[in-house]
Structure formats: structure tokens, C-alpha cells
Amino acid sequence: xxxxxxxxxxxxxxxxxxxxxxxxxxxxxxxxxxxxxxxxxxxxxxxxxxxxxxxxxxxxxxxxxxxxxxxxxxxxxxxxxxxxxxxxxxxxxxxxxxxxxxxxxxxxxxxxxxxxxxxxxxxxxxxxxxxxxxxxxxxxxxxxxxxxxxxxxxxxxxxxxxxxxxxxxxxxxxxxxxxxxxxxxxxxxxxxxxxxxxxxxxxxxxxxxxxxxxxxxxxxxxxxxxxxxxxxxxxxxxxxxxxxxxxxxxxxxxxxxxxxxxxxxxxxxxxxxxxxxxxxxxxxxxxxxxxxxxxxxx
Ligand SMILES: [Mn+2]
Numbered sequence: 472x473x474x475x476x477x478x479x480x481x482x483x484x485x486x487x488x489x490x491x492x493x494x495x496x497x498x499x500x501x502x503x504x505x506x507x508x509x510x511x512x513x514x515x516x517x518x519x520x521x522x523x524x525x526x527x528x529x530x531x532x533x534x535x536x537x538x539x540x541x542x543x544x545x546x547x548x549x550x551x552x553x554x555x556x557x558x559x560x561x562x563x564x565x566x567x568x569x570x571x572x573x574x575x576x577x578x579x580x581x582x583x584x585x586x587x588x589x590x591x592x593x594x595x596x597x598x599x600x601x602x603x604x605x606x607x608x609x610x611x612x613x614x615x616x617x618x619x620x621x622x623x624x625x626x627x628x629x630x631x632x633x634x635x636x637x638x639x640x641x642x643x644x645x646x647x648x649x650x651x652x653x654x655x656x657x658x659x660x661x662x663x664x665x666x667x668x669x670x671x672x673x674x675x676x677x678x679x680x681x682x683x684x685x686x687x688x689x690x691x692x693x694x695x696x697x698x699x700x701x702x703x704x705x706x707x708x709x710x711x712x713x714x715x716x717x718x719x720x721x722x723x724x725x726x727x728x729x730x731x732x733x734x735x736x737x738x739x740x741x742x743x744x745x746x747x748x749x750x751x752x753x754x755x756x757x758x759x760x761x762x763x764x765x766x767x768x769x
Pocket of ligand 1: 481482521534557558587
């Protein structure tokens, strides 16, 4: 069977659990847009995890809001769906009764829950370690080399080694060093490209080349008065502007349902975080709309 999953820590933990329980011969980390745009041929020999449902799939595990742009699973589909802190938690609940050996991944699972639902401390943002830090090294935007092969190797490492040993792998320490180096530059560019508009901090990276990369929660340490953020940068072709919206993880008062808001623009996500692609010609008007909505929601 083939496993199609998201290339983040949650997708990784799904892969660790699923490859422990199923005969998986290929792991394909993809972006959710690849599923929404039906870029993959999906059959009943596939498992999809931490990504939207696609008709014909064998098993499906997810925890994101079901939004209009995405297909709905039929009644009684194989797998598990729920508004859990992570998709990996859904995978675990599905297999745990039959597979008590999965308990060895309890800490990986708990930390995945914490990162994926952004239940983080300021230290997790400014001085991250073990599983949380590992999660940051998976971010494909960091431009730290072939992330697909890194992702597949990481599945193997987590199944055979403890976290301390995984974090000592040269490919991991190399990424950690580069992340730390990027962090200072990212902090500086985030400060320069952001402005506070009511309760919303808006970061515009459209004039930044190369695109600054770094911890997406850093902005909330810089703007503690904001309860939500909108960050934009150019999509791959300059026909689209990529927009990411989130609730502050330290000032948790935003009333916006971000997943629903993003769905109005063809994207999706959770109550607390989501993304969409805006057509370049409408982007400025839609950016203003998104900010206005979040200000009105308060
Ligand atoms: Mn997830």
C-alpha cells in the first residue's frame, strides 16, 4: 500500500504509526493543495492521512475542518475523522486497541498533539528542543534540501531510535544549525514587514526575496497585543498570493473561525489556523477583507 501524508510532524507521526500497522511500500509527503487539486491518482490501495478526503481512497485519517472546497467522505468510510489535536491521534485511536505496542510512541504523539494544535510555551518558540524542534526541521519552506527523503528517513529513525539519538543525526543537527541561523534574520524581516491593525498583525513578505523563513509563531512574541495574524507572500508562479492566517498562541482571544474564513477563499484549516491562495489581481482587496473580518470578529 501507499501512504499519502502531509510533510509536517503530524504527517510524520501518522507515518510512524501507520507503517507500524500496515504493509506500506511507499510514503508520499504532499501539500494539501495537491489533494484538493486532485494531482494524485488515488486508489483503494492508498491511505491518506492528515490531508483532505479523496474519493476511492482505502483508508482516511484527518482532523481538519471539512470545508466546501474539499470532498466529503461517505458514511462508514474506513479510517477515522474527528476534531482532534492531531491526525496522528485519530490514527492512534483507530489502531490502539489491536496494537498495544503503539504505546511506545506516547510521547511522540503527545508532542505532536501539542505542536499541531499550537499548545506551545514561549520556550517552545524561542528555545525549542527534541520533538518540537524536530517538527520545525520538517518545514519544507525552510529550503533545507530534499525534504521528501529527509521525511522518509525520519520515519525510520523514530521507529528504531530514541529522540536524543534522532536529534544527534548529522542531517538533523545540520538543519537545526541552519534554522538557528535563519531565525535571527527572520525575526528582523518579520519586524520590518509587519504592522499592527487593531487586533491583527499583518506581515507582507511580497517584496522580500528570498522569502524569509522561520518559526511562524515568532510573530506573536514580537506583537503580544495581537490576537491574530495574516501573513502573505507570492505563490510559486506569481499568479497567486499565499495567505496564512492564525490565532495568536499566547493571546487566545480571537473569535474568528480561521478554517471557515479560509474556505471562503478556496482554502481551509482549523478554527485556529489556516491557509488559502488568493488570485494575484484580487489579492489586495481580499487581504483587506480578511483583516476587516478578523477585526470585526475581535
Ligand atoms: Mn494535522
